[in-house]
Amino acid sequence: MPDASTDTRRLRSWEHCTEPPLTVAALLFLAVYAWEVIADIHGGQRSTAELILNGIWMAFAIDFGVRLVLAPDRGQWLAHHLLDLAAVVLPMLRPLRLLRLVTLLGVLQRSAGTALRGKITIYTVGSVMLLSLIAALAVLDAERHVPGASITSFGDALWWALVTITTVGYGDLAPVTPLGRGAAILLMIGGVALIGVVTATLASWIVSLVTEESAEQEAATRAQVESLREEIRALRAQIEAHGD
Structure with missing residues (x-):
């Protein structure tokens, strides 16, 4: 076995x-x-x-x-x-x-953190594009020949998908069929997840910048302190030499 x-x-x-x-x-x-x-x-x-x-x-x-x-x-x-x-x-x-396909892209590989944020960004952008396109196609397929439907062209369907996934929701276009509304629900969930990912990625990037800046300031401070110590040692040596 x-x-x-x-x-x-x-x-x-x-x-x-x-x-x-x-x-x-x-x-x-x-x-x-x-x-x-x-x-x-x-x-x-x-x-x-x-x-x-x-x-x-x-x-x-x-x-x-x-x-x-x-x-x-x-x-x-x-x-x-x-x-x-x-x-x-x-x-x-x-x-x-x-x-x-994102696994084949070697973007932002400077460090583990930037590589992860880069992949998250690509996944997010790719997800938005694919989900918007697929939802637009699905809704157009379900709505086009239904009486009273407002989404009857690919342009309308793509516009509806974009304003839905970004949670803007103008309300000028809306699906009327069960399949179209089901696609809208999935798209709205994707939009909420998108906002969460973007917010988390942006927060991570800001924290990383602050951490790097703090590390640089600490390194500069340590260098200045060490320089002052060297000057004090030199002055002490001069004083002792004059004293002798």
Whole structure:
């Protein structure tokens, strides 16, 4: 019976092999989904688009199932991969897998703290862009042909998504379908989380600046004190020399 270390190696090996093609699949899903919704395609084109989207869904579902089986502690692994589960259960969230590309970016690697803040910033910006785009597509797909709907074009849908995720909420556009309102709820939750992340990152950056400045001032003070000590020693030596 394989031990936990063997299962971990198998899991990492599987993820290493499947990460590039699944990232490409997520990008393809976003492109096809956007084409299907924005172009409002019908007939054979829509059937082709749905076939591609369903194939990508199967790939995500198989990958999730294999990783769950290979995980040493399945309960703990599942608790840390709820976004992957959501990507399988909710098709419109699959493009969020593209956020994993941030691990390939070596930005702000001057120290562990700046690297972490840099990654948080990229995750935040990427999340805002992807969530806004996906929510706009989902709401447009749900609302466009509904009588009395105010969101009937991609421009309106994108404007609604941006003012919703930033918690501005002008109220000029609002979804009327259950699916559209469900997307609005998720987007508002994302907006609240966004504000929290931005606030925490900004506070961390300010604290870091203050700490660095305090450290520089302490170093300068210690240098000045040491210089005064040297001068006192020199004066004492001169006094003793004259005394002799």
